Amino acid sequence: MANRNTQKAKTFTFLGVEYEAPASLNENIWAWVRRNRPHEQQLDMIPGNVRFSAVKNILTATTYEELPDWYAALDSVPRDLIYCCVKARMKK
Known part of the structure; x- marks a missing residue:
C-alpha cells in the first residue's frame, strides 16, 4: 500500500x-484560486468562506438559476477553473 504522502496529487x-x-472538496475556493492564480482579476468576487x-x-446545473450568484457572475475563465477543480476532485 502506497504512503499517502508519496502518492501523486x-x-x-x-x-x-x-x-x-x-x-x-473541503478546501476553500478563494484560498485555492489565490494560491494558483494570484493575479486573478475577479478574486475579490469569490466569497472568502x-x-x-x-x-x-x-x-450538473443546467441553468444559471441553479448556480450561486457569485459563481454565475464570474467571467468564464475563473468560473471554468472552479468547475475543473470540482470535476477533478469528484473523479474516483
Whole structure:
C-alpha cells in the first residue's frame, strides 16, 4: 500500500496549464484560486468562506438559476477553473 504522502496529487489541465486539484472538496475556493492564480482579476468576487463542497451542483446545473450568484457572475475563465477543480476532485 502506497504512503499517502508519496502518492501523486490529482492534477488537471486548463488552458494549457497544469494545476494541482484541491486537496479535497473541503478546501476553500478563494484560498485555492489565490494560491494558483494570484493575479486573478475577479478574486475579490469569490466569497472568502466558500468551500468546493458547497458548489458541487455546478457539475450538473443546467441553468444559471441553479448556480450561486457569485459563481454565475464570474467571467468564464475563473468560473471554468472552479468547475475543473470540482470535476477533478469528484473523479474516483
